[in-house]
Amino acid sequence: MGIHIPYITSKASPSNDSDGDSVVLSNDHESPMKSVKLTSETHEIQRAPAGDEEDRIQIKPVNDEDDTSVMITFNQSISPFIIILTFVASISGFLFGYDTGYISSALISIGTDLDNKVLTYGEKEIITAATSLGALITSIFAGTAADIYGRKRCLMGSNLMFVIGAVVQVSAHTFWQMAIGRLVMGFGVGIGSLISPLFISEIAPKMIRGRLTVINSLWLTGGQLVAYGCGAGLNYVNNGWRILVGLSLVPTAVQFTCLCFLPDTPRYYVMKGDLKKASEVLRRSYTDTSEEIIDRKVEELVKLNHSIPGKNVPERVWNTIKELHTVPSNLRALVIGCGLQAIQQFTGWNSLMYFSGTIFETVGFKNSSAVSIIVSGTNFIFTLVAFFCIDKIGRRTILLIGLPGMTMALVVCAIAFHYLGISFDGTSAVVASGFSSWGIVIIIFIIVFAAFYALGIGTVPWQQSELFPQNVRGVGTSYATATNWAGSLVIASTFLTMLQNITPAGSFAFFAGLSCLSVVFCYFCYPELSGLELEEVQTILKDGFNIKASKALAKKRKQQVVRVQQLKYEPTEEVIEDI
Ligand SMILES: O[C@H]1[C@H](O)[C@@H](O)[C@H](O)[C@@H](O)[C@H]1O
Incomplete structure (x- = not known):
């Protein structure tokens, strides 16, 4: 051979x-x-x-x-052990999707269950944004924590946050308890959103690493779809939203239990000086491989580990941050990594994820959660398309197809919202013309928007680890992930206010403008990295x-x-x- x-x-x-x-x-x-x-x-x-x-x-x-x-x-196909590890790590992707996805229908079905009154737009925004805020906070530290405590322990820590967050929400009868539960759940989401792709990239065979990372995105969008499906099913059930939140405990428990029996990544064991454990994991991952090659791999990881300067952890972190900002190629990587994550959020997709129930209700749909399923289903299906295209057609090409498509769809939505004519009275929206064909145009083009989004900018930014060399990868991806959550936080906490203040037509036109600028950014700044x-x-x-x-x-x-x-x-x- x-x-x-x-x-x-x-x-x-x-x-x-x-x-x-x-x-x-x-x-x-x-x-x-x-x-x-x-x-x-x-x-x-x-x-x-x-x-x-x-x-x-x-x-x-x-x-x-x-x-x-x-x-x-x-000359080797992927081993069952790597499949299991990828599967277990991507449960974090699923939880990311589920926990950010269920809020759209929960906000509708919550009714007067909190403080015995209907939630205002401001309160809905706080409940939604609390998860993004929690995720932003933990994503800043998750990269470093993963190096100190291990990827596996961080994922298990995130499970703990998910459990506490869910229990606090399920038992909530006040607005603030609900918001705190969402915040704690967000801590878990932030850790999982960074560690899961990192974990996968560290255990994946190099040749299929890109695709395995997209699997995490597939779970993520799948999680959102499941959340919407369950949300629609539980819409008219008394306290249905509590069941919706409680269901998130199932995947958390599965992941935690599996992690008890699975190892960390070889890289982490090398960092901790446990070379025996590192070889053991490599041996289980690459079953057909000789001892000699396994030893070489460990040797190599040891060399890389030493390449991070500094005597202790704080000094190493500081040197890494310095290196990230002073080495020109790292700085460009940072611009691209953070730029793409910012574009992903500021072009408005999550305003649909978080508030699609509210938006579709606004344009006159009775079972708005069911319509939301179609939107998140489109997101899932086109993430699957991206899975097949990302290496073949290339990241840059799919971005440059996706972003102009999104811009066009957003412009059409803005025009349709303009003719629909909506006004707000504090807690609800009033459609001037009642449900009309403009409502249908909006739904259709939101679906078109979802397709173009998922194909490119929804997926490509999560390939962020390939931008950074190993010694600054943890901190670099932390910055990029934090940018993602900062964007998500801004959108979650301002979108409904934006709808009221600059109208839905204005809001969609604003996103269209940003989407158009993003095309320019990607055209000039995002090189083709497939296969490199x-x-x-x-x-x-x-x-x-x-x-x-x-x-x-x-x-x-x-x-x-x-x-x-x-x-x-x-x-x-x-x-x-x-x-
Ligand atoms: O890549 C994901 C995906 O596109 C989700 O649908 C979205 O809600 C997330 O914010 C994003 O990071």
């Missing part, structure tokens, strides 16, 4: 030229282990010898953490956003993957390609 590791060289500055890149693929046909030795000798980008190749950077066939994982995964090694991402971001070069490189990498697959079982001397 031959395992072939391609040695790839490419231009130092990808912006220099997009067609002249020469790429060298060589397959070691004597011994796969020889390849391992060669790759592990250096982890860094190296200058090639002077002369013709002066301006080349040798990019190792692997990224900063995975040279052996290329070996390990090359993490080292290459750093190279791309080194002296600019290098869009043109990134597209050329991504295309080339795709062709190489096909080529290497063709060569898999036919050892060759050396393949030199000029694409």
Whole structure:
């Protein structure tokens, strides 16, 4: 059985030229282990010898953490153990979706159950926003906590928050108790939203890491769909919203129980110096792999662990923050990571997630929760489409299809709301013309909006970890996740007020404007990263956003993957390609 590791060289500055890149693929046909030795000798980008190749950077066939994982995964399918770990970690994605999703119908069915009066728009906003606020707070610290206490323990801690939050809400008879319960639940959501993709990315074989991360998004949007479905079913049940909240305890309990029997990630064990445990997890994950390769992987993780400077945790965190802001490629990664998360929130999707029940009621639909199911169902289905497209078509392309589509749908909604004519009297909305065909136009284009959203900006920002090199990944993704929750908080706490003050037409026009600006941001700042090694991402971001070069490189990498697959079982001397 031959395992072939391609040695790839490419231009130092990808912006220099997009067609002249020469790429060298060589397959070691004597011994796969020889390849391992060669790759592990250096982890860094190296200058090639002077002369013709002066301006080349040798990019190792692997990224900063995975040279052996290329070996390990090359000829191997995903193991059941990795599937179980991914499944259990993504329950956090489900809880994220369920807990942010049920509030839309709960707000309708809560009626006068809290303080014996109908909730005002302001109170509805506080109840909704409390979860985003809680999530914002914990997402800031979750990256660091995961390094100190472990990913698994953080996830278990989030389970505890989910339980406390749910119990406080289920027993709530006052507005404030409900808001506090939502806040505590938010603590759990914030931790889970960061740790789950991080956990998956650390245990996933490199070759399918992107897709496994989208699985978390699938669970997330699936969780929202289930919440809407249950919400619709419990709409007319007395205290139905309490059952809706209580149901969230089921997945929490499942995740907690499973985590009791599962290990943490190999990277975490290496950080804690427990190399035996790290090898054990790797061995269970890569069942066909030799002891020697497992040892190399552990060795490599140890090296990476030492690459974070600092004698103690606070010093290491501080140095990481410094490095995140002072290294130009890291700073660009931060701009992209936070920028995409901000766009995801400020283009208004969650105003629909949180308040679609209220919006559809406003335009005259009786069973508004049922309509909301169609919207979140569209979100789920198009996340599935993104799952298949994200590597094939590319992240940048799906973003540049999704965002203009969203802009168009938002403009149509703004026009339709304008002609529908809505006024507000403090706790409810009055439609001037009664239910009309404009109401149908609004529903249709909200569904179109959902489809374009899920295809691109709903999914791509959660690929954030690929933007950052390993030593700043935790803090970088914490910043990006916190941006997500800050945006979610702003939307949740202002949307209904916005509807009242600048009208629904104005609110949708505002989102359309932001969506249009986002197209410009992505067009100029978001390079194509599909199929690129993490080292290459750093190279791309080194002296600019290098869009043109990134597209050329991504295309080339795709062709190489096909080529290497063709060569898999036919050892060759050396393949030199000029694409
Ligand atoms: O990616 C997710 C997804 O798009 C959800 O539908 C949305 O509610 C979240 O805020 C977002 O982060």
